[in-house]
Amino acid sequence: MGLSLQKGQALSLKKNDGAALTRVRMGLGWDSAAPTKRGFFGGLKKEAEVDLDASAIFFDASGKALDNVFFNQLKSKDGSTQHTGDNLTGEGDGDDEVILVDLSKVSPAVAQIVFVISSYSRQTFDTVANAFCRLVDDSTPGSPEVARFQLTDAGTHTAMIMAKVSREDAGWKFTALGERANGRTVMDLVQPAAATL
Numbered sequence: 001m002g003l004s005l006q007k008g009q010a011l012s013l014k015k016n017d018g019a020a021l022t023r024v025r026m027g028l029g030w031d032s033a034a035p036t037k038r039g040f041f042g043g044l045k046k047e048a049e050v051d052l053d054a055s056a057i058f059f060d061a062s063g064k065a066l067d068n069v070f071f072n073q074l075k076s077k078d079g080s081t082q083h084t085g086d087n088l089t090g091e092g093d094g095d096d097e098v099i100l101v102d103l104s105k106v107s108p109a110v111a112q113i114v115f116v117i118s119s120y121s122r123q124t125f126d127t128v129a130n131a132f133c134r135l136v137d138d139s140t141p142g143s144p145e146v147a148r149f150q151l152t153d154a155g156t157h158t159a160m161i162m163a164k165v166s167r168e169d170a171g172w173k174f175t176a177l178g179e180r181a182n183g184r185t186v187m188d189l190v191q192p193a194a195a196t197l
Contacts, residue, residue, distance in 0.1 A: 003146070005176040011175075012120070012168065012171060012173050013172045017101045022102060022103055024137060024139075025098055025100050025125075026099045026163070027134070027135075028096060030131050031040040031050070032050045033129035033154070050119070050123055050127055052119050052128070053071055054070075054097035054115065055070035055115070055186035057192075057193045058081075058113050059111060059114065060109050061111040061150060065125075066107070070185070078106060080101060083104070084114045101113065103165070107176070111163075111167050112165065112166040112167070114161060114193040115133060115153070115162045116186065116192075117131070117133075118189060121184075125153065125154065132151075133148075133149050133162045137144075147163065149163055151178055157182055158183060158184065159183045160179065161178075163178075164196065164197075179192065181193075
């Protein structure tokens with residue numbers, strides 16, 4: 001289990017031996033907070049599905065958005081980042097959507113990558129439970145979890161600016177953000193994400 005971060009906390013992305021992490025996986029997960037309802041004949045009906053979308057927005061040092069990765073553009077222009085595909089329900093344990101990043105291949109023009117989740121169907125975070133993002137070290141056998149940020153912020157917002165990775169010295173650092181936002185798509189979240197830089 002990785003280090004559990006609180007909102008605003010940061011962590012340098014280094015391995016136990018001090019070497020910089022190169023390949024990381026940002027896993028985002030959530031469940032429906034809607035109670036399971038009794039059906040007409042007393043059987044249990046399925047809880048409401050929650051469709052959240054994970055996206056990554058790439059910014060330069062001046063805060064200008066350079067690129068993004070989301071369900072309609074699964075790979076970054078520089079080839080460093082890959083979205084593994086859209087999950088429409090949030091069902092099941094573990095990561096619901098995954099974004100793979102090879103930090104060694106990120107364009108030198110990119111200073112920060114901000115990870116966001118948004119509700120394309122405009123469901124609010126009142127209907128979301130157990131939302132989290134976690135950073136996994138994919139360059140080490142066994143892919144250990146480096147850090148986890150559990151979201152406890154329910155409300156009428158439709159998006160969250162979850163976390164970011166930023167260049168620092170020769171490596172990168174991970175920061176838990178947890179900022180409320182509103183928007184259906186990654187384009188709606190460029191401005192709110194820029195405000196966290």
